[in-house]
Amino acid sequence: MDEPQDLTEMEILPQPGAHGFDGARERGRHEMHGPFVLPPGPQGFSFSLYQSTGAALMPGxxxxxxxxxxxxxxxxxxxxxxxxxxxxxxxxxxxxxxxxxxxxxxxxxxxxxxxxxxxxxxxxxxxxxxxxxxxxxxxxxxxxxxxxxxxxxxxxxxxxxxxxxxxxxxxxxxxxxxxxxxxxxxxxxxxxxxxxxxxxxxxxxxxxxxxxxxxxxxxxxxxxxxxxxxxxxxxFPEPALVGDSEACFVESSGKLGITDAERMVRMVIAAARERLWIANAYFSPPNEILEQLEEKCRQGVELRILGPGPIHDVKVIRASQRSTYERLLDAGARIYEYQPSMMHAKTMLVDDWLAVVGSTNMDSLSLNKLGEGSLVINDAEFVRKMERCWAKDLRVSKEISLENGGRTNPWRRLARRATQLVGHDR
The missing domain is CATH 3.30.870.10 (Endonuclease Chain A)
Structure with missing residues (x-):
């Protein structure tokens, strides 16, 4: 049997059951998974994003x-x-x-x-x-x-x-x-x-x-x-090419099935090879994205999550957010909670070239029901500026460990179940 070619050209997908009929596995064969690996670099990412959302990185x-x-x-x-x-x-x-x-x-x-x-x-x-x-x-x-x-x-x-x-x-x-x-x-x-x-x-x-x-x-x-x-x-004037950055805008609206917001998030996560830093006000991703984040940790990607701390405008969502910690910490992620105020940003930082800034929260409501929009950016200098903001934020954030607030409990599990039901309908 021939050996697989370059891993960067492959999707890593769950394997169907080897024996008999497994209803859950059978359904899984017909649903979107991953992809956990994309073609490398901005060009490969842009082509993948275009296939999934219709938006592609543009210069100028x-x-x-x-x-x-x-x-x-x-x-x-x-x-x-x-x-x-x-x-x-x-x-x-x-x-x-x-x-x-x-x-x-x-x-x-x-x-x-x-x-x-x-x-x-x-x-x-x-x-x-x-x-x-x-x-x-x-x-x-x-x-x-x-x-x-x-x-x-x-x-x-x-x-x-x-x-x-x-x-x-x-x-x-x-x-x-x-x-x-x-x-x-x-x-x-x-x-x-x-x-x-x-x-x-x-x-x-x-x-x-x-x-x-x-x-x-x-x-x-x-x-x-x-x-x-x-x-x-x-x-709608003809767009002028005014700079060196590549960018595109991904708009999403709620619908039955996988929205462009969720597709965008999955593609951005998939692009990470060295680091993936996520700052999000309402971090309680659907299980499919949570599994993808765990897989990134297993691939050796440095995963950091920055969410709100004790100052939060929706307490049930904070509990839902904290219900994800144990799984992610076990996988190798580092998790921080912002202390001075409500942390409301919705950003992602990938490797040394890719960034996302917009309105898209990483929860089922935002990813499946609401109208959202995010600017996806290929610009190393912009990423460095975001990195400096992260450094400033972490100085006033608390790192969470399994021994220090990271373990789940019945209230957190119930809160997550409730928030997932509000947004998930597929």
Missing amino acids: HRLELLDNGAVFDRMLEDIHAARESVHILVYIWRPCDVSDRIIEALVERSRAGVACRVVVDPVGSEELSGDKDFDQKVEKVLCEAGVEVHYYRLLAGKVMGRLLGRTHQKLVIIDGRIAYTGGFGFWKVWEGNGQSPEEWRDTSVRVEGPAAREMQLSFSRYWQESGGGLLPPST
């Missing part, structure tokens, strides 16, 4: 990594300089100082003749917060100045599928050429530097180049579904 980008409240200062500079359009799609927008600054900028631009369009999710902006002031303190002011504002999927009837089928994206696009994404919302917790309980730790990215056009397209789809018309051609 200029990128800025923005931590915590710095994203708003940079964003407002761009909004004030807008000539053609400002488009905003956001999950959480609640009255606060950040909101006032954004409103002031949009009102000024709208009165100057710039087309300003806003889509907000009513669950994040009103229903869950219990704050019904968005329509009076934000929407009314914006509309009076000529800004067009729409809600995404009003909760008429509050059917469960509609309640879960939200948009969790965070997009700001200026003139179709500059775009922002990350974990931010327009609320007070995203101000500051992420070093106190009232100021969340988060990561965002500013991008110029072809991916900004993809992000504009994503906004357009939500805009149409929310009652807006077709955007004019001028909002």
